[in-house]
Amino acid sequence: MQNPLLKLADAAAEWSGREVPAEVAHDARRAVLDWFASLLPGAVEGPAVAMARAMASARGEGRAIAYADGNLGAPRHAALLNGVASHTAEFDDIFRDGGYHPGSPTISAALAVAQDEGADEDAFLRAVIGGYEVGCRVAMALQPSHYRNWHITGTVGTIGAAVSTAMLKGGDAATIAHAIAIATSFAGGHQENLQGEGQTKPLHSGHAADAGVLAGLAAAAGLTGSPDSLHAPHGYAAATGEDTGNWQAALEGLGDWTPISRMTYKNHGCCGHIFATLDALNVLRAEMPFAAGDVKRIEVQGYAATQSICDRMQVNSPRDARFSLQYCIGALLVLGRVRMAAFTPEALALPEIRAVMPRVTVAVDAGIAAAYPRRRMARVRVELTDGRVLERFQQTRKGDPDDPLSDAELAAKFDELAGAVLDPATVAPLREQILVAGDCLGALARPLALAGRN
Template identity: 45%
Template structure:
């Protein structure tokens, strides 16, 4: 029986409620996807804790912060040129240009933009970027169906909970060859869309099942140079939304596609622990345990960056004092980011040597770190051969639940300073504060929207549970001249 959404328009962060017509309970022999779908539907009737709502708003704010700089970087202008058609239905907004297209195209383009700048959020225990696909799909669907901000937040929470738990269940073995954001974020997009469409339990289960069989995305896409990595997030957003929309029209999937003998776990992991997919589901919220990035590069480099800066600050060290740096960390930090001679921005974002050298010389790793002129900086290039990266078995044993690094800096006068960095700034145990998140949003958004629209959008996003999704769009796109259609200056 199809759930009937009656969303109360809350004026307080205290509650977000959705009521639905009850269904006949399923038996104890539910397969895994049915259990997850049952949670998604039950979630529509729960009273959410204020802290969970607050963390959902943080996730949406961070999504916009990551999306705006990504939207103007390659390959996203190319993707808009390739995929937008003036004859498309005008259902959903493409950021930041204000173009419109179908839900699927908007989800794809906005999802790709949100994953390009390498500032998008992380679920540490699953190696997943949950927001880029989940929120891209949710915004597109919410806009088409004129949903409220509280409905959007509820859908985002459901998407994060489902995708984060499946990513943890698939385990480290999945991350050997597969890009988790490509393969698992599709479940977040499907769950969010199912909530916004009011799908019942059976429809939601089939949406998830179809999402599973369409999941794809290989790590070689970012272990070598190329532009296709952001498309992983776009594909996940589009696929999840499409699967849920299709399920609402009666399309079915194989409900044992996760744990079946030829299912996702068997094909893409081999060590999947499906108890993790439902452990705590509905009782605790992983959206409260999200990492918000403090550097604009691969997250596997963050502990090393933080550790090197900690030593430099403690010892009042400057770049010219340093002769050599040794970094020991966990497996993917070595196999993915040990690149001593990056030539392109994409390679630079995934080069431990480059981002650490940049942090040494400039004190941070932000958008400008990957400008062509900066990547040719002679001082940075000269330091690259003097940064060594190796595996620390003890640190590796803690991955993915802890992302640590051991750094040793040898100075030109022969002294050595060592430091163990147990976590990353932005991780749940060392989080960005609301003020730090606001500063990140303003830094990354203002160059695209201008200060007036940036501040207006930020204010609305903090009030998201009290407004309509449509009301944020005027502040969320680049202003245009009403007569010529040209973009106005910021």
């Protein structure tokens, strides 16, 4: 087997100089737009705001923007706070085949370093594409065993952030390889702080962005790591999973397709393991309308994570609600969709949503489980109080590469999330700069007046 770390480093280095196809450049802009949409709610409320206050004295010198406090500082500081903010509202992108959210750690790091370095937009977008290339493929190699105990966005995100940083520092393939190797020693974040109580999950992404910048800066300064860090018997895959990694799957199509063009953009503001169920219910309700009060029982069959992470009856916070399949079903039936309004204090207190939750059961279907992570399916059975039974086998998720959000749908998502925290007059011009006008780095190169900032 060829050394996968070196193969991936070569692939990232190629993105620094090769021609970027127009469609890939556009896909990178879509990723940046979606990242910023996901960041904005977390920049005015949640862990990033508290962290910005707590770490004010550690801001340091630099030109990178931390949107949670609107100040310029060192790239590591900005990457950390932006990584936390962009993983708070649970609206950030997904690489389905790796079960991984690359945008939050990777773009948070790439933007901070690009701003601090004074890089141009071309270099920034290339670094984002390269960071996604490596991080997403490493995630494929580690799944599914890694995810049983480790939060893959907090772990692999460190590697993606390191690659982007090394690229923006002008690193060649050797430098990028050392950045990957160093990052494997910094990568952490376990499942209990994803599945259990607390507010640590968004910090995983922030730490990944911060630690990835550190790894990239270290490699750019000439520090080295083991080239066997990913696949050796004592390397990262073996240390965090059951074997040394499925590198054949990870390297499949390298040079022919790139992960940033196969992203899932969230259509629902909750955990992605719930999406197929919500999509199935939307189809059933379109075919035969019913309301929350008409439901006697809903049975959901999915893959293991559907049950282990999202079978959650105790909902005391927005964070709990975003990971509760029962709550999200109730919210869909009562409110009509599961977006930001589903997680307000007013929504959490609605008795109509709470009344639905005990009627929902979750189980694992062996066939659906066998297709995970490349297929995210659900089998939904709805029994109504009038005796009707509705069934749907949902084989896709809206937003996945095989049923993608259009540019118009992605723009509408941005307008909804950004419109809640920005001056409405600034939303459309900002969106156009990022997605269409070819000035995404310029659009993000200044602090923004965020409503509700303390």
